[in-house]
Amino acid sequence: MVLHEVLLVADATTSSSGLNAAGLTVMVVSIGSVLSLVSYCLYRVLSLPPVEVEEHIKGPLEIEPGGSEDAD
Amino acid sequence: MADSKQGGPGDGGRELWGTRIGVILAVAGSAVGLGNFLRFPGQAAQNGGGAFLLPYFISLLVLGIPLCWAEWTMGRYGGTKGFNSAPGIYSMIWRNRFAKYFGAIALMIPLVIYMYYVVIEAWCLGYAINYLTGALVSPEIKGQGVQGYENFFASFVGANGHGDNFGGNAFLLCIVLIAFGLNFTLIYRGVTRGIEKFCRVAMPVMVVLALIVLVRVLTLGTPDEAKPDQSVIGGLGFMWNPQFEKLTDFKTWLAASGQIFFSLSVGFGIIINYASYLRKNDDVVLSGLTSSSMNEFFEVVLGGLITLPAAFIFIGASVKDKGTFSLGFEALPNVFALMPGPPALGQLFGFLWFSMLFIAAITSSVSMLQPVIAFLEEGFGLKRHASAALLGLISALGCGFVLWFSEGLVALDTFDFWVGSVLLFVLALIQAVLYGWAFGIKKGEEEAHKGAHIRIPHFVQLMLKYVVPVYLSVVLFGFCVQNLPGYMTSIGENPAARGSIMFIGAVLATLLLLVHIAGKRWEAQGRLTYDDKD
Numbered sequence: 001m002v003l004h005e006v007l008l009v010a011d012a013t014t015s016s017s018g019l020n021a022a023g024l025t026v027m028v029v030s031i032g033s034v035l036s037l038v039s040y041c042l043y044r045v046l047s048l049p050p051v052e053v054e055e056h057i058k059g060p061l062e063i064e065p066g067g068s069e070d071a072d
Numbered sequence: 073m074a075d076s077k078q079g080g081p082g083d084g085g086r087e088l089w090g091t092r093i094g095v096i097l098a099v100a101g102s103a104v105g106l107g108n109f110l111r112f113p114g115q116a117a118q119n120g121g122g123a124f125l126l127p128y129f130i131s132l133l134v135l136g137i138p139l140c141w142a143e144w145t146m147g148r149y150g151g152t153k154g155f156n157s158a159p160g161i162y163s164m165i166w167r168n169r170f171a172k173y174f175g176a177i178a179l180m181i182p183l184v185i186y187m188y189y190v191v192i193e194a195w196c197l198g199y200a201i202n203y204l205t206g207a208l209v210s211p212e213i214k215g216q217g218v219q220g221y222e223n224f225f226a227s228f229v230g231a232n233g234h235g236d237n238f239g240g241n242a243f244l245l246c247i248v249l250i251a252f253g254l255n256f257t258l259i260y261r262g263v264t265r266g267i268e269k270f271c272r273v274a275m276p277v278m279v280v281l282a283l284i285v286l287v288r289v290l291t292l293g294t295p296d297e298a299k300p301d302q303s304v305i306g307g308l309g310f311m312w313n314p315q316f317e318k319l320t321d322f323k324t325w326l327a328a329s330g331q332i333f334f335s336l337s338v339g340f341g342i343i344i345n346y347a348s349y350l351r352k353n354d355d356v357v358l359s360g361l362t363s364s365s366m367n368e369f370f371e372v373v374l375g376g377l378i379t380l381p382a383a384f385i386f387i388g389a390s391v392k393d394k395g396t397f398s399l400g401f402e403a404l405p406n407v408f409a410l411m412p413g414p415p416a417l418g419q420l421f422g423f424l425w426f427s428m429l430f431i432a433a434i435t436s437s438v439s440m441l442q443p444v445i446a447f448l449e450e451g452f453g454l455k456r457h458a459s460a461a462l463l464g465l466i467s468a469l470g471c472g473f474v475l476w477f478s479e480g481l482v483a484l485d486t487f488d489f490w491v492g493s494v495l496l497f498v499l500a501l502i503q504a505v506l507y508g509w510a511f512g513i514k515k516g517e518e519e520a521h522k523g524a525h526i527r528i529p530h531f532v533q534l535m536l537k538y539v540v541p542v543y544l545s546v547v548l549f550g551f552c553v554q555n556l557p558g559y560m561t562s563i564g565e566n567p568a569a570r571g572s573i574m575f576i577g578a579v580l581a582t583l584l585l586l587v588h589i590a591g592k593r594w595e596a597q598g599r600l601t602y603d604d605k606d
Contacts, residue, residue: 018305023313026122030129030312031373038369041362044525045093 086154087263089349092359094268099346099363101271101435103337104278106192108371109429110400112331113380116311117392119327120318125372127319127328132368135543136332138532139500140364142507143338144356145520147347149511154599156348157447158341159587163594166510167603172591174506176583177499178341179447182440183463184491184579185340187470188484189440190255193433194247195229195401196426201247203408203423206415214409218387218402221409225401230478234568237475248471252464254434259441260460263349267438274431275366281428282374288411288421289382295412302388307381310389322550329547330493335371336364337439339500345443353523361526370432379404386410397481400429441467451590466579473575477568486572489559497548504544508537 019027089095116124150161159175202208213220228244230236237244258266294303318324337343347356383391383403394403408422409415441463448459477483507516513533520528563569594600 018301018303019309020313023122023309026125026314027308027312027376030122030125031376033129034365034368034372038362038365041358041365044358045096045362048092048525 086151087156087349088351089354090264090268092354094264094272095346095350095354096359096363096366097271097275098267098435098439099337099343099359100366101275101432102340102342102346102439103335103363103367103436104275104370105189105432105436106196106396106400106429107331107334108367108432109282109375109379110396112335112371112375113311114394114396114399115327115331116376117380119321119324120315121310122312122314123316123318124324124328125314127325128332131325131329131332132336132364134535135329135540136336136338137361137364138536138540139338139504140336140343140360141357141520141528141532142516142536143343143503144347144360145516146503146507146511147344148350148352148354148356149519150344151348151350152352155450156345157443157450158344159447159590160450160594160599161344161348162506163591163600165506167601168510169591169602171506171510172587172600173584174499174502176580176587177495177502178344179444179583179587180576180580181339181491181495181499182341182443183467183583184470184487184576186437186440186467188474188487188492189433189437190251190467190471191229191248191474191484193430193437194244194251196430196433197251198228198244198247199401199405200423200426200430203419203426206419208405208422209409209415209419218406221402221405222398224405225397229401229481230475231481232479234477234479237478245475248475251434251437252468252471255438255441256460256464258434258438259445259463260456262456263442267442270438271435274435278370278428278431278435281424281431282370282378285421285425285428286374286378289378289385292382292385292411295385295410299388302385304381304385307384308377310384310392311376311380323554326547326550326554329543330551333496333500334492336367337436339496339503340440341443341499342439344503345446346439348446351523355523355525357520357524357528358526382407447586447590451586451593453593470575470579473572477571479568482566482568483572486559486563486569487576489555490573490576493555494548494552497544497551501541501544501548504536504540508541513537 089098116122116128146161146165150156150164153160153164155161155164157175158178159172162171162175162178165171199208207213208221208224213224216223226232227236230244258270260266261269289307290304292304294300296302333339350356379399380391383394383399386407387403391399391403404425405422408418408425411418411421444463445456445459448454448462449456452459454462474483474487507513511519513536516536517528517530517533563573591600
């Protein structure tokens with residue numbers, strides 16, 4: 001069989017063959033990675049201590065006047 | 073962060089996000105939209121199934137997240153200099169008198185996208201209402217199968233002829249007005265009391281609605297015993313089984329990069345605006361990573377497990393060739409109608425699904441208005457009600473244009489390609505160069521880590537300076553080579569497409585003029601200074 005015929009058969013087979021081992025692996029790794037990342041991020045964010053309001057009211061002026069700073 | 077809608081004396085009295093989680097949910101809300109649930113699954117199915125995830129995750133790590141961090145950093149920096157709009161922020165990043173004009177692109181993109189996105193948002197609301205009334209599960213439409221839903225969609229959106237939306241059936245127009253009203257109500261209330269408050273409720277609601285539909289889809293089993301392949305497992309296989317030979321096709325890598333791009337809302341001019349409402353020492357690194365990961369949750373986990381498996385179970389492999397709108401508004405309604413159990417059950421799930429899509433669309437569309445509102449306020453000293461009214465008028469004109477030239481959705485499609493695709497890449501490239509070469513990665517790294525709760529690896533800065541601009545240029549070039557000839561032909565053949573291009577040109581020209589005037593005002597106020605060498 002020439003290559004493109006092999007690919008067509010593989011494509012057709014893949015479409016109707018159910019979830020194969022490779023597909024299961026891709027699905028579990030992808031979903032697992034995303035869930036791990038979002039869980040880690042949300043955990044870090046939600047476990048941060050709240051910032052005191054006074055820190056902002058008494059803080060330095062937040063709008064800085066424009067002053068040229070050289071880029072590297 | 074403490075709750076405060078306006079900063080205290082130390083913040084210069086400017087508008088600020090109320091809470092840390094609020095800005096994260098707002099940015100995530102901006103990113104999460106129909107593309108997560110409809111475009112991603114379609115792109116994966118057409119580009120190698122599970123194999124698509126390899127270029128997809130590479131693009132996320134090399135392109136998406138680094139560009140997000142750059143945009144968050146530049147936005148916060150511009151905000152501390154007193155600017156919330158892209159023209160002003162770019163002028164602070166690159167102290168050159170031409171910098172502000174690039175900001176016009178960052179205003180135009182969200183504005184023009186809003187003009188058609190609110191129409192799509194109205195479709196979602198309209199479909200949810202039609203599920204509530206039972207119109208989309210009636211025996212008449214069910215009896216026609218997919219064709220019935222295709223006819224319904226074409227009629228509903230006015231795709232059969234220009235001006236159809238302004239004919240006898242004003243239902244869609246009423247829905248668009250409702251969507252407009254909701255968007256502008258949220259915008260008028262401001263960043264904290266409007267956008268943030270809404271997103272803090274809307275995002276969890278979206279998760280709950282999507283999970284309900286997900287559980288339903290994963291428990292469908294094999295609805296038609298005569299088609300044993302069309303089962304839940306078959307549907308998951310259809311989505312996730314890898315076709316590795318597709319990895320040798322440039323189109324697959326192009327599609328993956330494009331999907332990451334659109335999905336994360338990088339280069340929209342929105343993140344840079346949202347981040348400008350942060351305080352000087354508010355974290356951008358962890359926040360940027362969190363909002364990006366939340367977007368990936370909606371896309372890979374929910375979008376990857378719901379849309380295509382559900383469609384495959386009832387429609388089969390032909391669903392692979394369906395575009396975003398066809399999948400969302402023709403195939404899926406057919407799926408809900410065919411779900412086993414009493415018709416009311418399919419009606420319920422259809423209502424929940426399209427309600428979820430509507431909420432996803434609102435959190436995105438409202439974010440598209442804020443950059444222009446910010447510009448009108450700080451560029452011309454307009455108060456909120458005046459800037460909202462002016463923006464309402466401009467966007468209503470554009471929205472009316474899209475609704476009128478609805479035959480074959482030509483105006484929507486033209487806006488989406490030239491502004492929502494090509495110009496997006498252009499702006500992302502501009503921002504990558506501004507960050508890497510004008511602002512500088514040394515300063516960028518220092519700025520990004522102010523208040524940061526996690527560190528960005530140093531090699532990411534090097535990627536932003538050297539790799540990302542090249543990567544984007546290659547993707548942009550390939551994108552243009554692949555898609556541009558077809559679109560140029562359609563412009564030549566279609567007066568409505570030509571008119572849409574002229575409309576885009578008129579919007580850009582107007583924005584450039586407004587930016588020029590605003591720039592003069594800022595110079596007169598002493599807010600803009602340029603490097604002496606310029």
